[in-house]
Amino acid sequence: MNTLNKYAQAAGMTDEAWQRHANPWSVWTRFAAIPLMIAAIWSREWIGWWALGPVGLVVVWLAVNPHVFPAIEQPRSWSARGIYGERLWLRDRSLVTGDHRNVQRLLIGVGSAGFALLVWGLVALDPWPTVFGATLITVGQLWRIDRLGQLYLASRDSAGKHETAPAHRSGSETA
Numbered sequence: 001m002n003t004l005n006k007y008a009q010a011a012g013m014t015d016e017a018w019q020r021h022a023n024p025w026s027v028w029t030r031f032a033a034i035p036l037m038i039a040a041i042w043s044r045e046w047i048g049w050w051a052l053g054p055v056g057l058v059v060v061w062l063a064v065n066p067h068v069f070p071a072i073e074q075p076r077s078w079s080a081r082g083i084y085g086e087r088l089w090l091r092d093r094s095l096v097t098g099d100h101r102n103v104q105r106l107l108i109g110v111g112s113a114g115f116a117l118l119v120w121g122l123v124a125l126d127p128w129p130t131v132f133g134a135t136l137i138t139v140g141q142l143w144r145i146d147r148l149g150q151l152y153l154a155s156r157d158s159a160g161k162h163e164t165a166p167a168h169r170s171g172s173e174t175a
Helices: 002-008 015-021 022-044 044-068 079-089 098-122 125-159
Strands: none
Touching: 015 022, 015 044, 015 079, 022 044, 022 079, 022 098, 022 125, 044 098, 044 125
């Protein structure tokens, strides 16, 4: 079992939790937590150690978020398809092949660079690396959700047609 699967299991990501996490409210309120976490960490400048309170609240929200919204059994929204695709990807990494795998690797790089800039900006209390890092993280995550939604649709379409072809699109349809 790889690290991401262990994390998902430790976070209580059961089948029902994945269906709840696929709710667009879950996805978009997790994105809304990014500026809230930045503000909570930045608040150390004004309230000192009391900043751990707001940071803790955001962490608790991120932990309970995938479990609190109504379950989505038929993913119709863009975000729900992306979460269902993430679930497929975690279960079977071989579903992501060719150009999809290359884009996933690129997105890991974009997210890592964004995280490094975000940390640097928050440590230095410098707005530019903070905002740019948060932007890279957000763009990377949105693109990742989009790619995983495509994986879900391709997998669903392949299963519906009873084909044995791999669940990915041709190179001309990627990016």
